[in-house]
Amino acid sequence: MKLFQPVEIGVLTLKNRIVMPALHHNYSPEGLINDKLIRYYETRARGGAGLIIVGGCSIDLSGGGPLMIGLHDDRYIPGLHRLTETVKGAGAQIAAQLYQAGRYAHRAFTSEQPLAPSPIPSRLTRDMPREMTVEDIEKVTKSFVAAALRAKQAGFDAVEVIASAGYLICQFLSPLTNRREDEYGGPFENRSRFGVEVVRRIREEVGPAFTILVRLSGHDFMPGGNTNSEAARFAVLLERAGADAFNVTGGWHESPVPQITGHLPRGGYAYLARGIKEAVSVPVIAGNRINDPAVAEQILIDGSADLVSMGRALIADPDLPQKSHSGQPGLRRCIACNQGCLDAVFTLQEVFCTVNPRAGRESEGGINPAAVKKKVLVVGGGPAGLEASLTAALRGHRVTLWEKNSRPGGQLHLAARPPSKSEFITLLDYYGEALAAAGVEMVLNREATAEMIIDFAADAVVIATGACPAPPPFPIDKEAAERVVYAFDILDGSANPGRKVVVAGGGSVGCETALTIASMGTLDAAMLKFLMEHDAETPETLRRLLNRGTREVIIVEALEKAGRDFGISTRWIVLGNLRRLGVEIITGAKITGVKQEGVSIEKKGAPGTVLLPADTVVIAVGARPAGDLYAKLEGRVASLYRIGDALSPRKLTEAIREGYEVGRKL
Numbered sequence: 001m002k003l004f005q006p007v008e009i010g011v012l013t014l015k016n017r018i019v020m021p022a023l024h025h026n027y028s029p030e031g032l033i034n035d036k037l038i039r040y041y042e043t044r045a046r047g048g049a050g051l052i053i054v055g056g057c058s059i060d061l062s063g064g065g066p067l068m069i070g071l072h073d074d075r076y077i078p079g080l081h082r083l084t085e086t087v088k089g090a091g092a093q094i095a096a097q098l099y100q101a102g103r104y105a106h107r108a109f110t111s112e113q114p115l116a117p118s119p120i121p122s123r124l125t126r127d128m129p130r131e132m133t134v135e136d137i138e139k140v141t142k143s144f145v146a147a148a149l150r151a152k153q154a155g156f157d158a159v160e161v162i163a164s165a166g167y168l169i170c171q172f173l174s175p176l177t178n179r180r181e182d183e184y185g186g187p188f189e190n191r192s193r194f195g196v197e198v199v200r201r202i203r204e205e206v207g208p209a210f211t212i213l214v215r216l217s218g219h220d221f222m223p224g225g226n227t228n229s230e231a232a233r234f235a236v237l238l239e240r241a242g243a244d245a246f247n248v249t250g251g252w253h254e255s256p257v258p259q260i261t262g263h264l265p266r267g268g269y270a271y272l273a274r275g276i277k278e279a280v281s282v283p284v285i286a287g288n289r290i291n292d293p294a295v296a297e298q299i300l301i302d303g304s305a306d307l308v309s310m311g312r313a314l315i316a317d318p319d320l321p322q323k324s325h326s327g328q329p330g331l332r333r334c335i336a337c338n339q340g341c342l343d344a345v346f347t348l349q350e351v352f353c354t355v356n357p358r359a360g361r362e363s364e365g366g367i368n369p370a371a372v373k374k375k376v377l378v379v380g381g382g383p384a385g386l387e388a389s390l391t392a393a394l395r396g397h398r399v400t401l402w403e404k405n406s407r408p409g410g411q412l413h414l415a416a417r418p419p420s421k422s423e424f425i426t427l428l429d430y431y432g433e434a435l436a437a438a439g440v441e442m443v444l445n446r447e448a449t450a451e452m453i454i455d456f457a458a459d460a461v462v463i464a465t466g467a468c469p470a471p472p473p474f475p476i477d478k479e480a481a482e483r484v485v486y487a488f489d490i491l492d493g494s495a496n497p498g499r500k501v502v503v504a505g506g507g508s509v510g511c512e513t514a515l516t517i518a519s520m521g522t523l524d525a526a527m528l529k530f531l532m533e534h535d536a537e538t539p540e541t542l543r544r545l546l547n548r549g550t551r552e553v554i555i556v557e558a559l560e561k562a563g564r565d566f567g568i569s570t571r572w573i574v575l576g577n578l579r580r581l582g583v584e585i586i587t588g589a590k591i592t593g594v595k596q597e598g599v600s601i602e603k604k605g606a607p608g609t610v611l612l613p614a615d616t617v618v619i620a621v622g623a624r625p626a627g628d629l630y631a632k633l634e635g636r637v638a639s640l641y642r643i644g645d646a647l648s649p650r651k652l653t654e655a656i657r658e659g660y661e662v663g664r665k666l
Contacts, residue, residue, distance in 0.1 A: 001293075001297050001324075001325070002017070002297060002300045002301060003016060003017050003018065003293060003296055003297045003300060003308070003324070004016045004017070004321075004325050005017065007050075007283060007306060007307060008283075009051075009158070009211055009213070009244055009245045009282075009283050009307075010158065010210070010211030010212065010244030010245065011208075011209050011210065011211055012051075012093055012157055012158060012211050014050040014051050014093060014307075015050050015091075016048070016049075016050040016321060016325075017050060017296075017300060017306065017307040017308060018048070018049050018050050018051075018296070018307070018308060018310055018320075018321050019049070019050065019051045019052075019053065019247065019285050019307050019308065019309045019310070020044055020049045020051070020052045020053060020309075020310060020311060020314045021053050021215070021247060021249075021287060021309045021310075021311045022053045022054060022055035022056055022097035022099075022160065022162075022215070023311050023312075023315070023341070023351070024055075024056060024067075024068070024345050024351075025037070025040070025345075025350065025351040025360070026067045026344070026345060026348060026349060026350045026351060027040065027067075027350055027351070027360070028067055028068065028069045028070070029066065029067060030066060030070070031058060031064075031066070031067075031068055031069055031070025031071075031072075031076060032070065032076065032079055033069070033076070033079030033080055033082060033083050034079075035363045036360070036362075036363045037069075037083065038082060038083050038086050038363075039362035039363040040359075040360060040362050040363075041054065041083065041086070041087050041094075042086050042087060042090045042362070043318045043362045044092070044314050044318045045086075045087045045088075045090035045091055045092035045094075046090045046091060046318070047314065047317075047318035047319040047320065047321055047322055048091070048319065048320070048321025048322040048325065049092050049310075049314060049321055050092065050093065050307075050321075051092065051093050051094070051095060051157075051158075051307075052087055052092050052093070052094050052095070053094075053095040053096070053097050053160050053213070053247075054069060054083070054094065054095070054096055054097065055068075055069055055096055055097030055098070055099055055160070055162075056068055056069070056097050056098075056099025056162060057069045057070070057071035057096045057097055057098060057099055057147065057151070058070055058071060058072050058099055058100075059071060059072055059098050059099060059100050059140075059143040059144050059146070059147040060072050060100065060139075060140065060143040061110055061112065062100075062105060062110055062112045062114070062115055063099065063100035063101045063102060063105045063110070063114070063115065063140075063167075063168060064099060064100075064101070064105070064109075064110065065101075065105070065106060065109040065110065066109055067348070068099060069096075071096060071098070071147040071150055071151060072143065072146075072147060074150065076150070076154075077150055077153055077154045080096070080150075080151070080154035080155070080156070081154045081155050083154075084154055084155035084156055084157075085155060088155070088157075093157040093158070094155075094156055094157055094158075095151075095156055095157060095158035095159060095160050095211070095213060096147075096151040096154075096156045096158075096159050096160070097159070097160040097161075097162055097215065098144055098147050098148060098151075098159055098160065098161050098162060099162050099167070100140060100143070100144070100162070100167060100168040100169075101114070101167050101168060102114060102115055102116045102117075102129065102167055102168030102170075102171045103115075103116035103120065103121075103122040103125070103127070103129040103168075103171055103177065104122055104124050104125060104165075104166060104167055104253065105125070105129075106125055106127075107125070107127055113127075113128075113129065113130045114127055114129040114130070115129060115130055115132050115136060115140070115168070116129035116130070116131065116132065116168070116171050116177065117131070117132060117171050117172045117177060117178040117179075117180055117184060117185065117194075118131055118177060118178055118179040118180055118185075119131045120176075120177050120179070122254075123254040124166070124253050124254050131180075134182070134184075137184065137194060140168070141194075141197055141198055141201055142201075144161065144198045144201070144202060145198075145201050145202050145205050147159075148202045148205065148206055148212075149205055149206065152206055152210055157211060158210065158211035158212065158213055158244075159202065159206075159210075159211075159212055159213070160212075160213040160214065160215050160247060161195075161198055161199055161202070161212065161213070161214050161215070161243075162215045163195050163214050163215060163216050163217065163234075163238075164215045164216055164217040164249050165215075165217065165249070165251075165252055165253055166217075166220070166222075166251075166252030166253050166254060166255075168194075169194060169195040169198065170217055170220065170252065172184060172191055172192075172193075172194040172195060173191050173192060173195060173226060173230070173234060174191070174220060174222070174225050174226055175191070175224065175225070175226075176220075176222055176224055176225050178191050188230065188233065189237075192233075192234055192237050195234065195238065196237050196238060196240075196241045197241075199212060199214065199238050199241040199242050199243050200241040200242055202242070203241065203242025204242075211244045211245070212242055212243055212244050213243070213244060213245045213246070213247055213285075214235075214238050214243045214245075214246050214247065215247045215249065216231060216234070216235060216238075216246045216247065216248050216249070216276065217231060217248075217249060217250070217251060217252065218231050218248040218249065218250065218269060218272025218273060218275060218276060219231060219250065219251060219269075219272055220251050220252055220255065221250060221251030221252065221255035221256070221257040222251065222252055222254070222255055223256075225252075228271075228272055228275040228276075229275070231248075231272070231275065231276060232275050232276055232278070232279035232280075233279070235276050235279055235280050236279055236280060239280045239281065239282055243282065244282055244283075245282050245283045245284065245285065245307075246273075246276050246280065246282065246283075246284050246285065247285040247287060247309060248269070248272050248273040248276050248284060248285060248286060248287060248305070249269065249272075249287045249288055249309075250264075250269045250272065250287075250288050256576075258573050259288060260288055260289060260312070260336065260338070260342065261336055261338055261420065261569065261570055261573060262335070262336035262337070262420040262421055262422070262423050263419075263420040263573055263577075264288060264289045264336075265289065266289050266290065266291060266292060266295045267286070267288075267289060267290050267295045267296070267298070267299055268288065268289055269286070269287065269288040269289070270286040270290075270299045270302075270304040270305060271304065272286075273285065273286035273287070273299075273304050273305040274286075274302075274303070274304040274305065277303075277304065277305060277306070283306040283307060284305045284306055284307075285305060285306070285307040285308065285309050286299050286304055286305035286307070286308050286309065287308070287309035287311075288309075289336065290308050290309065290310050290313065291310070291312070291313040291316070291333045291334040291336070291423070292313075292333060293320065293324035293331075296308040296310065312334040312336070312341055312353075313333065313334045315334065315340075315341060315351070315353045315356065315359050316332050316333060316334040316335075316353055316355050316356050316359070317331060317332040317333070317334075317356065318356075320332075329433035329434070329436075329437055330430055330433045330434035330437060331429075331430060331433075332355055332356060332427075332430045332434075333355075333423065333426045333427075333429075333430065334355070334423070335354065335355055335423040335424050335426060335427060336420075336423050337354050337423075337424070337567075337652070337653075338567050338569045338570055339354050339567055339651060339652070339653050340352040340353045340354050340359070340653055341353065342567070342569040343567035343568055343569050343570075346568045346569060347568065352653070352657075354651075354652055354653040354656060355427055355430075355656065357387070357656055357657045357659075357660035357661075358660070367391060367394045367395055367663075367664065368395065368664075369395055369396050370395040370396045370397055370666065373396050373397055373398065374397045374398070374458075374459035374460055374666060375397075375398050375400075375457070375458045375459045375460075376389075376392050376397045376398065376399045376400070376458055376459065376460045376461075376462065376666055377399075377400050377401075377402065377453065377456050377458035377460070377461045377462070378392075378399060378400070378401045378402070378461075378462045378464060379402050379448045379453065379461065379462065379463050379464060379465060379629065380402075380403065380404075380410070380463065380464035380465040380466055380644070380646065381401055381402075381403030381405075381408030381409065381410060381442070381444075381464075382408075382409065382410025382411060382412065382464060382466045382644060382645070382655065383409075383410065383411075383412060383427070383644065383652055383655045383656050383659065384464040384466075384643045384644025384645070384646070384655040384656065384658055384659040385401060385403075385408075385410075385462065385464030385643075385644070385659065386401075386408060386409075386431040386435065386659065387431075387655075387656045387659030387660050387663065388462050388464060388641075388643060388658075388659035388660070388662050388663045389401045389435060389440045389442075389659075389663070390431065390434055390435055390438055390440065390659075390663065391659065391660050391662075391663025391664060392462075392662075392663040392666050393435070393438035393439055393440045394438055394663075395663065395664070395666070397460075397666055398439075399438075399439075399440045399441070400440070400441045400442075400443065400456075400458075401435070401440055401441065401442045401443065402443050402446040402448050403442065403443070403444050403445075403446065404445070404446060404447035404448070405444065405445070406444055406445055407444065408428065408431070408432075408442065408444070409425075409428045410466045411466060411467070411488075411645070412424055412425060412427060412428060412652075413425070413491075413492065414488055414491040414492055415652065417491040417492070417493075417516055418491070418512035418513070418515050418516045419515055419516065419519050419577070420573075421512070424652075448629065449629075450629060450632035450633050450636070453629070453633060453637070454633070454636055454637065458637075459638070459639060460638075460639035460640075460641070460666050461633065461637045461639065461640050461641070462641045462642075462643060462662055462666075463629050463630045463633070463640070463641065463642045463643070463646050464642075464643050464644045464646055464659065465625075465626050465627050465629060465646045466625075466626050466644065466645045466646060467623035467624060467625055467626050467645035467646070467649040468488075468623060468624060468625075468626040469486040469487065469488055469619060469621075469622075469623055469624075470621055470622040470623055470624045471619075472484075472504060472591075472594075472619045472621055473621065474504075474591045474592060474593050474594065475593045475594070476593070476594040477593070477594060477595050477596060479595075479596045480594045480595055480596045480617075483498075483594070483596075483614065483615065483616055483617055484594060484616075484617045484619060485497070485616060485617070485618055485619070486618070486619045486620075487503075487505075487509050487510065487513040487618055487619065487620040490513050490516060490517060490618055491513060491516065495616075497517050497520075497551060497615070497616040497618065498551075498614075498615025498616040499550070499551055499552060499615055500551075500552050500613050500614050500615045500616070501514075501517050501551055501552065501553045501554070501614065501615065501616045501617075501618060502553075502554050502555075502556060502598070502599045502612050502614040502616075502617050502618070503517075503553065503554070503555045503556070503618045503620055504556055504591055504599070504617060504618065504619050504620060504621060505555075505556075505557065505619070505620035505621040505622070506555045506556070506557025506559070506562035506563065506585060506587065506620075507557075507562075507563065507564065507565050507620065507622070508563060508565045508566050508574075509620045509622075509623075510555055510557070510562075510618075510620035510621075511555065511562060511563045511566070511574050511575075511578060512574070513618055513620055514553050514555050514578060514583050514618075515574065515577055515578060515581065515583070517549075517551050517553050517618070518549050518551060518553045518578070518581035518582065518583050519549055519581065520549045520550055520551055521549035521550030521551070522545065522546055522547070522548065522549045522581075523542070523545045523546050528542060528546065547580050547581060547582070548581070548582055549581065552582075553581075553582075553583045553584070554583070554584045554585075554586060554612055554614075555578070555583060555584070555585045555586065556586050556589050556591055556599065556601055556612070557585065557586065557587045557588075557589065558588070558589065558590055559587060559588070560587050560588050561587060562575065562585050562587055563575055586601065586603070588603060588604040588605070589601045589602065589603045589604065590602045590604075592609055594614075594617050595611075597611065597613065598611045598612050598613040598614045599611070599612045599614050599617055600612075622649070623645065623649040624649065625645060625646050625647065625648065625649065626645070626646065627646075630642045630646065639666075641662045641665075643655070643658040643659055643661075643662050644658055644659065
């Protein structure tokens, strides 16, 4: 595979073309390196990544934060040296990303007014930055250079200058945020000047025998901002200034276009890397949503890039490079849920991973062999049961898994149904291969009773029987009962909704079920491509066929906001797609009943009731644990556990984590 061919970047020769980009983790209080961060990156280095870029690393106090890796003072060098020695000793090369957020900096963290080329408020922080003077520009440039020199002293093989995501260099380059009238504003060359000077000055100080990368926005995806064309022009200037490679990503944090969620197809922004590659002579790295070695390989074969950036993919499976190279089964792909990574960062939590419960916990040790090998029975083949079975088997226990359905996975099959969630089903590919390799006996179509479990005589029993829909908290007339279905029925394909649909419940399940229904009848990607290739329809017609299906959908939510249980990084996308597809959302409304002619509601602050005509009413008001096996077994089984939705319905993250924890306890 081309993915595993060596490649040169500046003076470096990488063993393969897999790059782990800089990802914020909140693992570094006060910017200091600790064992948690070192073990985390050591694990990815041993897993086979060619180059690991750590950061962002703050170059000064005004543009960083308390949980950023520190590179703005010499006192950080000893810890950074421990990190670089460990990572290089584990087989990877390592770079430090030089970070200055500009108007994206949070005053609450820095205690300073953010700096920016012009005093234009940040849509991300809602703060007004201070316009930088020429003296400020010189000071920040010197901070970039000083941080690069510290990185070199600390043993890093390279530095990466961040000129992406809407941070300070982007702010200078963009006409949206740069309204200056001096030599740093106005024409494109002037707006480029700050970024070019940063790279040039770093090159002058570190010398020719040190590699400099630039993390580049291949397209800002900001109306009126820079496109791939301007990014390519900027890259040409940066190459002349001394850049050895470009790590190309998508837009800004405030872009109205999704960047890394499942809404973006795998490798979707490789075309941005191609635009840069066609303009420069140095290597180019493609990024965003590359979670599969086959996708990465195709990007390289197509010639869109010379390397690939795999960030969350290596959080999900640190051994992805080695597994792919050797053909080892059990590849655990990132499912683009953002629950443990981006959402965690935005809420100041330490980064974890939905599908990899060991991520961020590498310093706690691995899965240790059990002192006493046990006969273990896991009842329920949803995510919690699958993870419990795998972890227990890897510890040496003899594990049997009973699943009442003809296939494992539980609600993963439902979670993968809404638009943009198809990656969730890849988790079953992982468990299928990993469980087989670990020797777990999986018995399908086995619905357990308490007596069957007792007769099995296991040393330990784990109940992971999942959840079922909660009943509606409103009356349903007998003549309307046939119109009522549950969200689960829509998502598993067993119910076909009518033309007018009311969804009762505007949480994440209700919103995603509404999206599934509203998408029915819209153009799929293949048909859209066909029609565009043959100029068969006008752009206006294509847009209408993309954005309107064959159903009329209304969501009724009792709270004042819909989708409150979505993560911060995905809620805005889901709500935007609901608007795009014409879904009406009624909040602050109580459903008082379902009648043959429709759904009656009471809107807060409005007199009387309103009737919403409905051919189908979809119940999405939550879930409750399924069955009562645990209660029937209490006191009759020596070692009994309950995990996942069988304990309390919640997110996939908690289910997998609990499965992992109980597997470690057994």
